[in-house]
Amino acid sequence: MQKEITIYxxxxxxxxSPATVSRALNDHPAINQNTKTLVANKAMEMGYxxxxxxxxxxxxxxxxxxxxxxxLDSAFMSTVLSGMEKVANESSxxxxxxxxxxxxxxxxxxxxxxxxxxxxxxxxxxxxxxDNLDHFNTFFRKGIPLILFDxxxxxxxxxxxxxxxxKAGYDATIHLINQGCxxxxxxxxxxxxxVYADRLRGYKLALLxxxxxxxxxxERSTNLTRQDGLDLVNYIKSMAxxxxxxxxxxxxxxxxxxxxxxxxxxxxPTDIAVVGFNDDPVSLVIDPGLTTIHYPGQExxxxxxxxxxxxxxxxxxxxxxxxxxxxxxxVVRGSSQRVVSQSTLP
Amino acid sequence: MQKEITIYxxxxxxxxSPATVSRALNDHPAINQNTKTLVANKAMEMGYxxxxxxxxxxxxxxxxxxxxxxxLDSAFMSTVLSGMEKVANESSxxxxxxxxxxxxxxxxxxxxxxxxxxxxxxxxxxxxxxDNLDHFNTFFRKGIPLILFDxxxxxxxxxxxxxxxxKAGYDATIHLINQGCxxxxxxxxxxxxxVYADRLRGYKLALLxxxxxxxxxxERSTNLTRQDGLDLVNYIKSMAxxxxxxxxxxxxxxxxxxxxxxxxxxxxPTDIAVVGFNDDPVSLVIDPGLTTIHYPGQExxxxxxxxxxxxxxxxxxxxxxxxxxxxxxxVVRGSSQRVVSQSTLP
DNA sequence: TTGTATGCGTTATCAG
DNA sequence: CTGATAACGCATACAA
Numbered sequence: 001m002q003k004e005i006t007i008y009x010x011x012x013x014x015x016x017s018p019a020t021v022s023r024a025l026n027d028h029p030a031i032n033q034n035t036k037t038l039v040a041n042k043a044m045e046m047g048y049x050x051x052x053x054x055x056x057x058x059x060x061x062x063x064x065x066x067x068x069x070x071x072l073d074s075a076f077m078s079t080v081l082s083g084m085e086k087v088a089n090e091s092s093x094x095x096x097x098x099x100x101x102x103x104x105x106x107x108x109x110x111x112x113x114x115x116x117x118x119x120x121x122x123x124x125x126x127x128x129x130x131d132n133l134d135h136f137n138t139f140f141r142k143g144i145p146l147i148l149f150d151x152x153x154x155x156x157x158x159x160x161x162x163x164x165x166x167k168a169g170y171d172a173t174i175h176l177i178n179q180g181c182x183x184x185x186x187x188x189x190x191x192x193x194x195v196y197a198d199r200l201r202g203y204k205l206a207l208l209x210x211x212x213x214x215x216x217x218x219e220r221s222t223n224l225t226r227q228d229g230l231d232l233v234n235y236i237k238s239m240a241x242x243x244x245x246x247x248x249x250x251x252x253x254x255x256x257x258x259x260x261x262x263x264x265x266x267x268x269p270t271d272i273a274v275v276g277f278n279d280d281p282v283s284l285v286i287d288p289g290l291t292t293i294h295y296p297g298q299e300x301x302x303x304x305x306x307x308x309x310x311x312x313x314x315x316x317x318x319x320x321x322x323x324x325x326x327x328x329x330x331v332v333r334g335s336s337q338r339v340v341s342q343s344t345l346p
Numbered sequence: 347m348q349k350e351i352t353i354y355x356x357x358x359x360x361x362x363s364p365a366t367v368s369r370a371l372n373d374h375p376a377i378n379q380n381t382k383t384l385v386a387n388k389a390m391e392m393g394y395x396x397x398x399x400x401x402x403x404x405x406x407x408x409x410x411x412x413x414x415x416x417x418l419d420s421a422f423m424s425t426v427l428s429g430m431e432k433v434a435n436e437s438s439x440x441x442x443x444x445x446x447x448x449x450x451x452x453x454x455x456x457x458x459x460x461x462x463x464x465x466x467x468x469x470x471x472x473x474x475x476x477d478n479l480d481h482f483n484t485f486f487r488k489g490i491p492l493i494l495f496d497x498x499x500x501x502x503x504x505x506x507x508x509x510x511x512x513k514a515g516y517d518a519t520i521h522l523i524n525q526g527c528x529x530x531x532x533x534x535x536x537x538x539x540x541v542y543a544d545r546l547r548g549y550k551l552a553l554l555x556x557x558x559x560x561x562x563x564x565e566r567s568t569n570l571t572r573q574d575g576l577d578l579v580n581y582i583k584s585m586a587x588x589x590x591x592x593x594x595x596x597x598x599x600x601x602x603x604x605x606x607x608x609x610x611x612x613x614x615p616t617d618i619a620v621v622g623f624n625d626d627p628v629s630l631v632i633d634p635g636l637t638t639i640h641y642p643g644q645e646x647x648x649x650x651x652x653x654x655x656x657x658x659x660x661x662x663x664x665x666x667x668x669x670x671x672x673x674x675x676x677v678v679r680g681s682s683q684r685v686v687s688q689s690t691l692p
Numbered sequence: 693t694t695g696t697a698t699g700c701g702t703t704a705t706c707a708g
Numbered sequence: 709c710t711g712a713t714a715a716c717g718c719a720t721a722c723a724a
Binding site: 693694695696697698699700701702703704705706707708 | 709710711712713714715716717718719720721722723724
Binding site for chain 1: 395396397398399400402403408417418419420421423424425427428431435438440441442443444445459461462463464572598601602605608609627628630631632633
């Protein structure tokens with residue numbers, strides 16, 4: 001456990017002042033190039049590592065970004081985090097990650113921890129029952145930037161990074177309609193959350209435009225768990241007239257349904273065509289492959305982190321840009337394809 | 347952007363010394379209970395938050411744990427992280443998380459960042475091509491504890507937290523043998539990694555014990571990706587005598603195989619019985635359900651974090667315990683069940 | 693039980 | 709281009 005090397009030690013060895021060493025290490029413009037290389041070499045040789053705490057204490061920033069997500073153990077979220085980590089790492093920011101487990105209470109506690117950790121900025125995707133941003137007021141007051149991604153609430157002082165969920169819901173539904181579906185059931189999550197409310201809106205719009213009936217019987221708000229998927233299939237079996245199309249706001253739940261539907265004697269897509277959401281890896285594994293909305297997780301994470309860092313560096317004014325909309329894409333696979341185009345065969 | 351409150355401000359208002367305030371805030375035994383509550387209330391009232399950097403600078407610890415994992419975007423890893431986050435949070439430790447993307451080079455860089463961030467301890471799961479722990483020598487030298495989990499290399503100065511992969515591989519194979527399989531193909535990952543090497547060893551042992559043949563033709567080392575799964579099915583189709591059992595060291599790859607096998611006209615489990623590894627959510631979604639080795643991710647994360655924290659608090663001597671073995675469990679589902687027990691029917 | 697004084701390692705300001 | 713010096717906010721040894 002040898003003693004920690006400081007800039008004083010380097011200064012002494014080089015017969016320079018600590019100030020010069022500090023400046024050299026930080027590539028200060030007003031320092032002789034020779035001195036810089038001299039210092040750099042000596043630092044390396046002596047095994048110097050800068051003390052972030054002293055530095056952070058002196059400057060007033062932490063080079064740390066706080067991230068609060070609903071759940072860590074979701075395929076989509078891991079992709080997002082992966083993107084954030086990549087960008088943060090490149091700009092030598094650290095990430096402090098915590099999960100709200102879909103509970104506002106926990107989210108509030110997390111926010112407090114982040115505040116006490118003096119994060120330079122915050123990246124948040126809201127819990128399913130969060131309905132205001134009051135717990136981030138301490139941040140707003142201090143001018144600490146907050147970026148919401150995916151699950152957001154629009155508010156003037158923070159960037160939102162989302163896809164156009166309404167359009168995506170619309171696209172998914174139109175696709176089913178184009179496959180000849182007349183009776184489309186939509187399964188969604190908590191309608192407090194923009195992502196689900198917007199998808200539902202898009203679904204309704206598509207039905208409306210095509211003169212199809214919707215209504216309560218065809219709109220199910222659930223938690224999108226595996227069990228919800230199984231329950232749904234039972235519900236379908238109980239219906240007088242079962243649906244011929246299924247738009248489910250989560251791939252995992254959709255995949256569960258496909259398996260359960262098949263086991264119940266329905267044929268997918270012939271009896272019931274299915275579209276999911278997220279392009280989770282599972283959509284490629286099941287048979288038939290799941291048609292879904294591709295949703296750029298990695299990219300969303302990268303953009304969120306990059307925007308925050310840009311803002312922290314004064315390269316982007318938060319007030320200027322307010323919502324960043326990422327493109328989504330309908331990925332058509334077997335679960336919805338009724339109209340098989342024979343023309344592509346040799 | 348109001349001024350930050352310090353212990354000096356509290357001290358002034360209360361006509362106490364900063365030292366007393368500091369001690370009161372830290373629940374120092376030698377402080378009057380009344381003073382403590384007085385200080386606590388005032389701190390609350392003034393909106394005081396402690397400056398971790400000043401504190402960390404003064405003490406010699408950071409209340410921060412570094413985590414390096416191969417990939418963030420894996421179902422298993424998110425579970426582990428979720429467990430770590432839970433425990434760390436409870437003991438008010440922060441987590442700094444980074445990914446090696448399965449590359450030693452990146453892992454070395456990550457280790458350096460962690461070192462510079464002066465983490466109090468390190469939780470690491472190794473990249474697939476890491477074959478020594480030299481890049482952690484800086485930590486060992488400084489006495490910073492390192493705990494390896496899941497993908498480990500045994501070394502005297504650090505705890506390993508693993509499951510008994512050899513036993514698990516053995517169990518999986520024995521199960522297939524019990525289902526009547528005579529020709530079992532094993533698909534594994536990089537043999538540099540304990541997890542895969544050990545599972546292979548268990549597989550071989552089981553074969554040996556039952557006088558079954560193995561050999562190169564029945565051992566495939568891949569990256570366990572989706573594509574590897576598809577390639578495997580092609581390989582199987584090309585075999586003179588295809589296997590009647592498949593033990594694949596990853597559920598996701600196994601699920602892909604099942605789907606592809608069915609599409610190629612094989613019946614699972616009748617023609618080929620399949621066992622995976624990890625109990626990934628996907629194993630419940632596919633049809634038939636995937637028999638697999640359940641692997642306590644959340645628990646592994648919790649135990650790893652807790653052990654580290656205990657060690658940091660002097661409650662656990664690293665040198666005493668060297669390997670913590672978690673239990674695994676064979677979860678039997680449809681993909682391997684040939685011997686249907688009729689007796690359970692009504 | 694409380695107060696005084698000091699230093700943790702940096703960086704920013706000011707002066708040369 | 710470089711140096712001296714003063715904070716940054718806290719925790720502790722020592723004193724009372």
